[in-house]
Structure formats: structure tokens, C-alpha cells
């Protein structure tokens with residue numbers, strides 16, 4: 001990797017040899033911002049005839065009043081189960097793909113991110129199907145699903161593998177370009193901000209670059225996320241409505257206008273900044289240490305300088 005490589009590109013190969021400590025940094029901070037996805041799905045899929053929520057704040061107030069604070073965290077088990085594996089897969093695939101592509105260029109940054117986004121859909125799609133179903137099911141003893149694994153097991157028994165992968169195409173359409181934007185934006189911002197070991201403002205700069213990358217990636221394909229949520233929730237609150245992606249887009253636009261494709265965007269962006277700021281900053285700093293430690297063990301002074309503890 002030439003000297004023009006971004007900081008993450010220089011340290012990400014460390015992930016392949018990372019141990020439990022490094023992988024543990026990939027555990028998302030979803031529990032800190034989880035109510036965001038809760039509002040996002042409910043606002044995205046609520047009926048246009050009898051909308052239950054007027055917006056994010058009203059959604060928050062209604063959940064607290066009808067379901068207590070616990071209602072804000074319904075479905076949290078699913079992302080907590082899946083996101084550590086997803087993040088390890090994403091950063092591992094992105095780093096290796098970028099190395100396989102050879103030159104660290106903006107196009108290759110986008111392609112490596114897009115490859116990671118596509119591959120992680122194998123976990124992301126069933127995980128978000130379970131999260132959506134758990135968020136929208138009736139609370140209390142009459143609830144259909146006891147948790148994410150029970151939800152996926154029931155769907156598998158009733159609908160087979162096709163049922164567990166419901167929404168896979170729309171998930172691929174959302175994640176592939178958005179992860180390309182995610183990593184391209186992070187690489188461009190860390191270069192523009194001059195993120196280098198030894199910079200005393202390195203961590204705040206990484207947080208700013210990571211949070212901005214999360215927002216840019218969600219803005220890039222958010223309408224597809226609305227369609228995905230509607231397809232994954234279809235049939236939960238009445239008879240199935242949609243025959244597929246195009247039909248869902250046509251019906252949603254015809255019944256609710258273009259604004260339907262921005263439903264839940266505010267809560268999504270409010271969550272995206274802190275989660276991705278923490279994810280990117282933690283991964284970059286920890287992998288940089290891991291890379292530096294490896295280099296010291298291998299006696300490679302040049303790489304070891306990359307991540308002197310005093311420099312990060």
C-alpha cells in the first residue's frame with residue numbers, strides 16, 4: 001500500500017490477525033442509541049389511513065406512555081447478536097478487498113466498501129427482519145416472538161429459507177452502494193483532516209469523519225430502507241399489501257407522496273452519527289495499535305512508528 005493510503009487502509013489488514021480484544025471493539029454501541037431504529041421502523045411502516053405517530057417526538061412519547069421505557073428497546077437483541085459479526089465481516093472484507101484491488105484510489109475505496117456491504121447482507125437481512133418483527137409485534141404475553149432467534153426459527157418453520165431472507169434484494173440495494181459511500185467518505189475525510197498518528201486532535205477528527213460517513217451513507221440510499229422495512233413488515237398488521245419492491249414503491253408514492261421515503265430519517269441520522277463515530281474511531285485506533293504491536297514483534301521499525309501508544 002503506497003504512502004498515499006488512508007490511515008484505515010494502512011491498519012485494516014490487522015483485523016485478519018486481530019484477537020478477541022480487537023474484535024471486541026467492533027461490538028456496536030447500539031444499546032446507547034437503539035431507540036433510534038425503533039422510531040425509524042414504526043414511522044416507516046405505519047398505515048397512511050390511520051397514522052399512529054405524527055413524528056419522532058410523538059412516537060417517543062406514545063411508546064413511553066403505552067409500553068413504558070422498555071418499549072423503546074424492543075428488538076434490541078437482534079442487532080446486539082448480529083452487529084459484532086457484521087462489523088468484523090465488514091472491516092475484514094473491506095480491508096482485504098482494498099488490498100486485492102491494489103491501488104488505494106477513491107474508486108477502489110468505494111468498490112471495497114460496496115463488496116463489504118453486499119457480503120454482510122447475509123447476516124444483516126435476517127437480523128433486520130427479526131428486529132422489525134420484534135419491534136412491531138404486540139407487547140405482552142400474547143406476543144408472537146420471544147426473541148430474535150425464536151422469531152427467525154418460527155419464520156423458517158413457516159416460510160423456509162426464503163422467508164428468513166425476506167427483503168434480501170432491497171437490503172442488497174440499500175447496503176451495497178451505502179457501504180461504498182461509507183468507506184469512501186471516511187477515507188476522503190480522514191485524508192482531508194490530516195488524520196495521522198501523532199496528531200493530538202486525531203481522535204476528535206476520527207469521530208467527526210466516522211459520524212459524517214455514517215450520515216452520508218444513510219442519506220445515500222434511505223428511500224430503499226423505507227421500502228425494505230415495509231417489505232419486511234408486510235403482513236404483520238393485516239393482509240400482505242405488496243407484490244415486490246416496485247409495487248411497494250408505486251403504492252407508497254401513490255398513497256403518501258414522495259415524503260413517505262423520508263419517514264424516520266431524522267431519528268436515523270441522529271443515531272447514525274454517534275454510532276459510526278464510535279465505530280470508526282475505535283476500529284482505526286485499536287487496529288493501529290494492533291498493527292503497531294505486530295510490527296514491533298516483527299522488528300519492523302517503520303510500521304511500529306505507525307502506532308506508538310503516545311501517538312494516538
Ligand SMILES: NC(=[NH2+])NCCC[C@H](N)C(=O)O
Pocket residue numbers: 174175178179182214217218219272275276
Ligand atoms: N445502511 C447503511 N447506511 N449502511 C452503512 C452504515 C452501517 C452502520 N453499521 C450503521 O448501522 O449505521
